Amino acid sequence: MNKAIVALSIGMALGMSGCSDNANTKIKAVAAPQVEVSQEQTVEQAYLALVEQYFKDLLALEPVYATFVGVNDYNDQFGDGLSDKYLKQRHDLNNNYLTQVKKLDRNALSTNLKLSYDMFTYDRNVALADETFPNHFIPMNQFYSTVISMVQLGSGESAQPFQTVEDYRNWQKRLQGFILWMKQAQVRMDEGIESKVVLPRVLVDRIIPQLTAQLVASPEESLFYTPIKLLPESFSAADKAALTTEYTNLISNELLPQLTALRDYFKNTYLASARATDGWWGLPNGKVWYQHLANSHTTTTMPVDEIHNIGLAEVARILSEMDKVRKQVGFEGDLTAFFDSLSSEPQYSFKERQELIDGYMVIKDKINQELPKYFNVMPKADYIVKPVERFREQSAAGASYESPAVDGSRPGVFYVNTFNLKAQPKWGMTTLSLHEAAPGHHFQIAIKQELTGVPEFQRFGNYTAFEEGWALYAEYLGIEMGLFTDPYQYFGKLSDEMLRAMRLVVDTGLHAKGWTREQAIQYMVDNSPLAKSDIIAEVERYMAIPGQALSYKVGQLKILALRAQAEKELGSKFDLKAFHDQILTTGSLPMEVMELKVNDWIASQK
Structure with a gap:
């Protein structure tokens, strides 16, 4: 899974989270600048000025998102994203800019800016459609937890900077905004209870221990105390003492009591009102x-x-x-028995956590040797391999990726969940590395962030179908790179592809066809060698974020179809490196926009 997407999505979600609204507060609409193309200004200049101003207005509205994209002007703010005031401002932002951009003549733009225009209008339309549904009544779940996201930000290893005294004071203020968010979240969930828009009971059962884990006996034991443990040596003794006292008091007197109140709310109020249905079909509309x-x-x-x-x-x-692989390796039992063998026999898994991490480093070096043969453009940023932090490993995905710092100060991170080593089989390592790191998420996300000459919204926007579709295509590319000569590693590639195919069945089954959680789990048990613990986590993830899991296979099939079309139409003129350039060098694209771009490229090559 692409944690870069998750991180930016969390940044947006956190930015959509905030303080309670004063009923007498005057709502200030977000007004897009009026588009007037003068004789001195071309349509292209007017478009670029418009989308630049949009991105600035977006960051002011979504301060945590701003931090994730490397803009530190709002590091002391958490955002106001659950209030009626915020929802009105978000509507005005999207509606006003959509109105203004439509005044521009798309045909007067360059080819690349036409693509950008299409992306911009697509985004605004989807956002306006999205606000017609009551997403704000479900402000968190076990998979996208604002609490866990804030812990990660406060770790000193994520987007939030901790280099100066001002940085520390900024984080202190952001934590105070987070405390207010927890209070407002309870208000919104109360409204959700009244409207019958609530989480399934099993997901609430997963959230409660996540919150309980944060309720430590003393401030010093809290993960939110981590910045104090990382105080720079350059700080004066007086600053260190003052910050230590301030953080201790904030955690002890405000943060821990509010975390306790949120945990108790889920346990004593929300759980009793959680729904018995597992899919989205059980909600109103x-x-x-x-x-x-x-x-x-x-x-x-x-x-x-x-x-x-x-x-x-x-x-x-x-x-x-x-x-076919079962027969190739000479396994005498049927496919179900083969699955059982691969998931249970000890030779297929490591005994020590560090062995798994070291194994991925070896694979990294092997893949890196092949990449120049397939790509003209490669990211400047490197990536590292790290285990998922202990506090979240039980509910985290098997692997994920976090993008590098925009300014190059921090590499990308390929996170590997070492909690259950049997769920991380040796035969699945090559394909997982291809997907999460290079040439999958790390390539696509880092290259996108490093683009120049494109609007900022394009550098930092994302579409799950494109991002995950590319990562799944990267697994396919491993075949051509010669990385699957071992039939067991090739089986690992098939196993991961099977996961993405099953998602199309299970996600739609759960949310549109009335499937139960147990029915979904059994379908995945019957059709894959995945560990039962992984399958349960997967199904509960689909229950929490419906539709997201569909994007992987849909995106991959579209990229493969476009490549096949290009190969057929161009014949000997087809250049795989050039095709990859077309996919990677304008940022993340909606499927229709990507298809238009590739078709234009094919026509130009003819």
């Missing part, structure tokens, strides 16, 4: 809401029934490929 989520995540207009059927066909195809 849930099927329509889910179709919107499926479309926004995949950036398509595909009906969920069509996505479900594609998933069924892909599962059948991959099962056939898996059985």
